[in-house]
Amino acid sequence: MKPSDPLQYLEDELAELDRRNLLREPPPPIAPGTKSFCSNDYLGLAAAPPPEAPAGSGASRLIAGERDQHRDLERALATWFDAEDALVFSSGYAANVGVLAALARPGDLVVSDALNHASLIDGARLSRARVAVVPHLDLAAVDAALRGREQGRAWVVVESYYSMDADGPDLAALRALCDAHGAALVVDEAHAIGVLGPGGRGRAAEAGVRPDVLVGTLGKSLGSQGAFVVGPRVLKRWLWNRARSFVFSTGLSPASCAAASRALAHLAEHPELPAKVLALAGRLRARLAAGGVHAAGFGHVVPIVIGDPGRAMDLAAALRSAGFAVQAVRPPTVPEGTSRIRLTVTAAHDEADVDAVAAAVLATLR
Numbered sequence: 001m002k003p004s005d006p007l008q009y010l011e012d013e014l015a016e017l018d019r020r021n022l023l024r025e026p027p028p029p030i031a032p033g034t035k036s037f038c039s040n041d042y043l044g045l046a047a048a049p050p051p052e053a054p055a056g057s058g059a060s061r062l063i064a065g066e067r068d069q070h071r072d073l074e075r076a077l078a079t080w081f082d083a084e085d086a087l088v089f090s091s092g093y094a095a096n097v098g099v100l101a102a103l104a105r106p107g108d109l110v111v112s113d114a115l116n117h118a119s120l121i122d123g124a125r126l127s128r129a130r131v132a133v134v135p136h137l138d139l140a141a142v143d144a145a146l147r148g149r150e151q152g153r154a155w156v157v158v159e160s161y162y163s164m165d166a167d168g169p170d171l172a173a174l175r176a177l178c179d180a181h182g183a184a185l186v187v188d189e190a191h192a193i194g195v196l197g198p199g200g201r202g203r204a205a206e207a208g209v210r211p212d213v214l215v216g217t218l219g220k221s222l223g224s225q226g227a228f229v230v231g232p233r234v235l236k237r238w239l240w241n242r243a244r245s246f247v248f249s250t251g252l253s254p255a256s257c258a259a260a261s262r263a264l265a266h267l268a269e270h271p272e273l274p275a276k277v278l279a280l281a282g283r284l285r286a287r288l289a290a291g292g293v294h295a296a297g298f299g300h301v302v303p304i305v306i307g308d309p310g311r312a313m314d315l316a317a318a319l320r321s322a323g324f325a326v327q328a329v330r331p332p333t334v335p336e337g338t339s340r341i342r343l344t345v346t347a348a349h350d351e352a353d354v355d356a357v358a359a360a361v362l363a364t365l366r
Helices: 008-019 069-078 092-103 117-128 139-147 171-181 202-209 231-244 254-269 272-290 309-321 350-364
Strands: 083-087 109-113 128-132 156-158 184-188 215-218 228-230 301-307 340-343
Touching: 069 083, 069 215, 069 228, 069 254, 083 092, 083 231, 092 117, 092 156, 092 184, 092 215, 092 228, 092 231, 109 139, 128 139, 139 171, 156 171, 156 254, 171 202, 171 350, 202 228, 215 309, 228 231, 228 254, 272 350, 301 309, 309 340, 309 350
Parallel strands: 109 128, 109 156, 156 184, 184 215
Antiparallel strands: 083 228, 215 228, 301 340
């Protein structure tokens, strides 16, 4: 008897995803002349030529992978955030998983916003701490979770700017709650850094809040690859020893470090870039609102909730045909019934670009 194919069930489940308009396939390359409104390259720096630096580290930094570019970038990040030190990871996912799994442990409590990124969710699960998922941006629920806890240590984990909804928590109020209840505040600033806050330093800086742990990425506004954690020096030393996604990974490419350092310097030399992005995003929201289309949230991400995943895919396809690269965002990335298109505004756009994409959205939705 021929043995059954152990992977046949995957074909069946992929067919079911396709039937529900939830199947993901690699998108086509962005054609010349097409304007991208789905990139996270918010400052338009990713297309810069690579700097003169080694392509790889060759080993974990704990073994033989330590390079000058790592420490140069970490010192620059620590200075930028007025922190004691920083540590760079190979990706934002690796940073969030590594941080939470290394800090929280069985017997701790992690209070996690319901819309936190998958990497934060997975890091909390790997920590084996008890996880209390609270409704999105619900301060009262955070307070109740901390007030009623039996655990000694507690970690409140949020993103500063939720890129699918373009909203974010009241970080000053969260800091006050954490202080009142003896909890630590962990803030992922991935989508805020470079655009929001003073000099693009994020929403925590804007609120005058110092998180106990701040995570950011190098692959969005800074146009490179990788991620970082900034905070007290003791945090960096602990992660160096116990963050498995750092310890057991090849060190971040020195070329990526050098590109991110160059981007930080460029941002310091061009403080007008964040303001330009926000002004263009405001113009796009105003054009959409004038045509009767509501875009949720604030800032440089402009989500338009459609609801049905098939309709969201049809809208994205129509916009691509009109010369705009836009992706439909569907479950499980967003909750059921909230499929959407997500327009991202960058410094590479101009007023004509945002006016044109607004007109295309309005024409398609009529």
